[in-house]
Structures are given as structure tokens and as C-alpha cells.
Amino acid sequence: MTHLAKGANVPVPTAPLRIAVGRQQAPGVPAVEASAVLLDVAGTVRGDADIVFHGQPAHPSGAVRHVGTGEGAGQFAEWLELDLPRIEPAVQRVLVAGSCDDGIFGQVPGLYVQVTYADGTILTHYDVTDASSETAFVLGEFYRRDGAWKFRAVGQGYDSGLAGLATDFGVEVAEAPALAALPLLPTAAVTPPPSGPVALQGVGKSDSAPGGVAVPPMAKPVPVAVPVQQTSSIATPAAPLATPAVMPSWGAGFFHFEPLVFSGKGAKTVTVDLPFPQDSAPVILEARVGPRYHFLSVQIAGRSTDVFCNDLPDYYGRALLNPPRKGGPIKLMVRQSGTWELILLPLTAALPIGPGTIQGSGREIFVHTGTAADLKVRAKDPHSGWFQLNQYQGDAPDDLRRPAEQLVHAWNGRRVKERVRIPGGPLLLAIDKSRHHWELTLDPLPLA
Structure with a gap:
């Protein structure tokens, strides 16, 4: 892992990457909204779609996505995904930015940006140490150089919020109402613990309290134009x-x-x-x-x-x-x-699920490692398809090849409303049949 100073850069592989905009967990800290801004050779966006954030979570190309939040080791982060091989040739730079609508970045302890490989291994890390009155920040940028990609620690702040930042890169904010009211995730904060940064494994999408980890709802995939087999x-x-x-x-x-x-x-x-x-x-x-x-x-x-x-x-x-x-x-x-x-x-790539609410669609795999809990399942499919949630548990690898229990099974129903009990982990939860949009709420049981 490379720790970057402000202005420094490092080569990155032309591969799918994950980027965390993180901060230390603490009560009363302003919420930070992460975003990605795609720029052409002139350093400007080509349209509103070139800004990816919580309210507009996928670029039309599918190469850049906002995939939600992660929590662990005293940190809370919002995650972006970049599939660098699929970035359109017209895009020369991708900014990683943050905005802070209910405070200033000087009130956010331990602000950082961290780039990881797809497997969670940390590639590079930049700590922002000079934030003050800014309400928007360009933390870093990916840019093309001689046919390859590099990442630079930028650390440039704006007192005029995301609207001011966007204006600098060619966005007519009056024509982009989505920028005027970015939906904020719950107030929390973030920084690496004293022993150094830890890769946050949970990613997801949730409007509930931190701790819910969820799936990338993917009309925001990394699909589109796979060039060659x-x-x-x-x-x-x-x-x-x-x-x-x-x-x-x-x-x-x-x-x-x-x-x-x-x-x-x-x-x-x-x-x-x-x-x-x-x-x-x-x-x-x-x-x-x-x-x-x-x-x-x-x-x-x-x-x-x-x-x-x-x-x-x-x-x-x-x-x-x-x-x-x-x-x-x-x-x-x-x-x-x-x-x-x-x-x-x-x-081990199963998505961690913890207390709180997570949202997504289609089929997904979770790992639950906490105590026994009640799981509220809500799902909706306008086409009246199947929905099936299975639990996998056992002490040997072979035990996980088949479900230990079918928790929810709904056939030919538009809506699913169930509440089921799950034991303490570790165990797998798999949405094995679904074209539904779903919401899962995990509520741990009191310890006896």
C-alpha cells in the first residue's frame, strides 16, 4: 500500500477498483456525500450524467457507480466503483469528491480517500489533514497518462459546496436540480484507527442508520459495451x-x-x-x-x-x-x-449484513456473523415473480452446498412481507430467486 502526500501520484492498474471516501465514526459529525465527476480532455463534464452520486448512482456507461456505505474498525465510508477498462476514451479524468451540506470539512475528523483492488486489498491511501471551512472537496483524481491510469491526491477544497465545485468543471447548476439537494446519509464520521487504515469490506445502499450494508442496485452496473470476449x-x-x-x-x-x-x-x-x-x-x-x-x-x-x-x-x-x-x-x-x-x-466475497436496513434488487449473497436476530423482508415485483431467501449454515465446506433452511418463499406474488428469525452467525443468506426490488431490516435480539 502507498500512502500519498498531497499532490503525489501513483500508477494504478487498468482494472475494476473500489474507492472509499472515509472518515472517523463519531457522534454529531457532518455527513459527507461522495461523488465521482467524469471530465473530458478540456477538463469539463459533458452533461449532468457525468456526475455520479447517491441520488444518481450510475453513469450511463456503467463504468462508474456509487454503491453505498461500509462500516468497520471505527470508520464509516461511502464507496464508489470504477471499472477503468470501460471508461470511455473521451473521459480523461475522474474526480473523487465529497460534499458536506450540514457543516464544514474542518468538522469532519480523519477525512481520507482510499483506493482498493476488487478483492479489498488496499492499493493507495491519502489522508486530508488541512480541511477547514470547505463544504466540498476534490480528494483525488484518476487520470490517463501515456495509455495508462494514475491516481493523484488532490486535496482541493471549495467553500461554495458541490454546486461551486461542479461549476468549475462546466456544469450549469441551474439546469441540474439534482445537485441542489443531494440526499445525505446519516451523520457519522471516519478515519483510520491508530494501527493504520483498514479496508472496509461492506458496501451497500441504504437510507437508514449506518450498519446496514447493502447491495449495488444495478441499473448501475458495470455492464455496457464489453469490448471483446x-x-x-x-x-x-x-x-x-x-x-x-x-x-x-x-x-x-x-x-x-x-x-x-x-x-x-x-x-x-x-x-x-x-x-x-x-x-x-x-x-x-x-x-x-x-x-x-x-x-x-x-x-x-x-x-x-x-x-x-x-x-x-x-x-x-x-x-x-x-x-x-x-x-x-x-x-x-x-x-x-x-x-x-x-x-x-x-x-468470502459475500456482503456483510448487520443491524439496520439494506436495499437492492435481484439475487444476492450475504454473510451474517452477529447474534441471533429478527429479519424483516419486504420485496416488490410488478411482474409477480418468485422470491426465495435461503439460509446456509454448517461447520464443513460441504454443508454450504445446499440450504439449511428456506426462510422465505413467495410464488407469483407482487409483494413480500415476512418477518423471520435467524440464528447467530456465521451463516450465509442468499436471495436465490428474485427479480424483485427488496429491503431487508436486521434487528438483533437482546442477549439473554
Whole structure:
């Protein structure tokens, strides 16, 4: 990891990256809204769509997204995702900015920006130490140089808020009412603990108190225009998205690997050339599709059951995939009318779920490591599809290949309103069937 001083820069891989705009958790601290601003060669935005923030969470290209909040180690952060290979050639710079509508940045302790690989490994970190009366801040920027990408620690503040910052880059604020009232997340704060920065693993989207971690609702995917079919591994360190300590009773038996990315257009068969061990625990298959076609089919060659065979309501979904019991590689048969991307992830990439409310759509995988809790499930689908929430739990990797309990099953219903009891973790919660938009609220039970 590289710690940057103000004005310094560092090369970054042309790969999917996550960016946290973080601060120390503390009561009464002004809320900070993270945003990304895409600039052309002239240093200006091309239109309102080139500003990505909580109220406009995805760029039309799908290459830049606001994916919500994360919390841990005394920190609270908002997360952005950049898929650098998919940034349009006309975009030369992507600013990472923050705005503070109910206070000033001098009141925000430990403001920082942190860039991580897709697997959560920290790439670079910049602490802002000179904030004062500013209400908007450009913390850093990604920029093209000689065909590659670099990240620079900028640290430039504005007393005129996000509107003033946007005006500097060519936005007519009067024509962009969305900028006048950015929805704020709950007041909280952020900074790395004394032992140094910690990668926040939880990402999500929630209008409730911090602690709810949620899914990227993806009409904001990273889909769109996958240039050529390829089968390749992301060039990142071989580390899981979360350490095995997240799931202590299972971690020793997990198969850990670097995320693998496969992309293409139309019908293709791809080979996942990984040495899966015998009776391996499931892994996570993340799917993203282009903006024209929702439906995706992914089937393991030689099996009658599908990993995906459904609409992705916001062009995104994650499902559990059981490797062959005998181990070895897998062949995936993909059927889709447009562009698609599959990302194979270790099971430790499950999104943490904690107290509070999270929102999202389609299929998703969560890990619960807390105490026993009540889970309120609300879901809505205008097309009256299935909704199924399953619980996976056990002490051996093989135990996780099938659900331990079906928590919610709704067939041909527009709305789901259920309240279920879940035991203490670690356990997996998987929305296994859904094209619904859903909301989950976790309420821990009092300790006896």
C-alpha cells in the first residue's frame, strides 16, 4: 500500500477498483456525500450524467457507480466503483469528491480517500489533514497518462459546496436540480484507527442508520459495451475479499483464489480453469449485463440445473455456484442477447449484513456473523415473480452446498412481507430467486 502526500501520484492498474471516501465514526459529525465527476480532455463534464452520486448512482456507461456505505474498525465510508477498462476514451479524468451540506470539512475528523483492488486489498491511501471551512472537496483524481491510469491526491477544497465545485468543471447548476439537494446519509464520521487504515469490506445502499450494508442496485452496473470476449484473471494480489476470520468456523476449508473475469457478447462457453478441491464449498458468481437485455442464462456444462436463468432487474446479480464434487475446472455455458460479464469470486466475497436496513434488487449473497436476530423482508415485483431467501449454515465446506433452511418463499406474488428469525452467525443468506426490488431490516435480539 502507498500512502500519498498531497499532490503525489501513483500508477494504478487498468482494472475494476473500489474507492472509499472515509472518515472517523463519531457522534454529531457532518455527513459527507461522495461523488465521482467524469471530465473530458478540456477538463469539463459533458452533461449532468457525468456526475455520479447517491441520488444518481450510475453513469450511463456503467463504468462508474456509487454503491453505498461500509462500516468497520471505527470508520464509516461511502464507496464508489470504477471499472477503468470501460471508461470511455473521451473521459480523461475522474474526480473523487465529497460534499458536506450540514457543516464544514474542518468538522469532519480523519477525512481520507482510499483506493482498493476488487478483492479489498488496499492499493493507495491519502489522508486530508488541512480541511477547514470547505463544504466540498476534490480528494483525488484518476487520470490517463501515456495509455495508462494514475491516481493523484488532490486535496482541493471549495467553500461554495458541490454546486461551486461542479461549476468549475462546466456544469450549469441551474439546469441540474439534482445537485441542489443531494440526499445525505446519516451523520457519522471516519478515519483510520491508530494501527493504520483498514479496508472496509461492506458496501451497500441504504437510507437508514449506518450498519446496514447493502447491495449495488444495478441499473448501475458495470455492464455496457464489453469490448471483446476474454478469459482472464484480474491482476490483483491473491487474497479473498474478506479474511477467513469473517467466518471462523468455515474459513479453513474455503478455496481462496483471485477473482476471475469473463466477458463477451451473445452465447459463449467459458472455462473456469481453477483446481477446485473435492467437495468444495460454493463460490460466488457475479453477473453484469448490458443495458438492453435483462435476461441471463448460465449453466454448468453437464448439469440440468442453472446458476442463472432469470431476469436481472438492474442488470446485476450474484448467485452461489457449486463446483464439481470431484473438483477441477468448470465449463460455463452463457446465453445472453447482448454484452455480459461474469466475475467468479471466493465465498468470502459475500456482503456483510448487520443491524439496520439494506436495499437492492435481484439475487444476492450475504454473510451474517452477529447474534441471533429478527429479519424483516419486504420485496416488490410488478411482474409477480418468485422470491426465495435461503439460509446456509454448517461447520464443513460441504454443508454450504445446499440450504439449511428456506426462510422465505413467495410464488407469483407482487409483494413480500415476512418477518423471520435467524440464528447467530456465521451463516450465509442468499436471495436465490428474485427479480424483485427488496429491503431487508436486521434487528438483533437482546442477549439473554
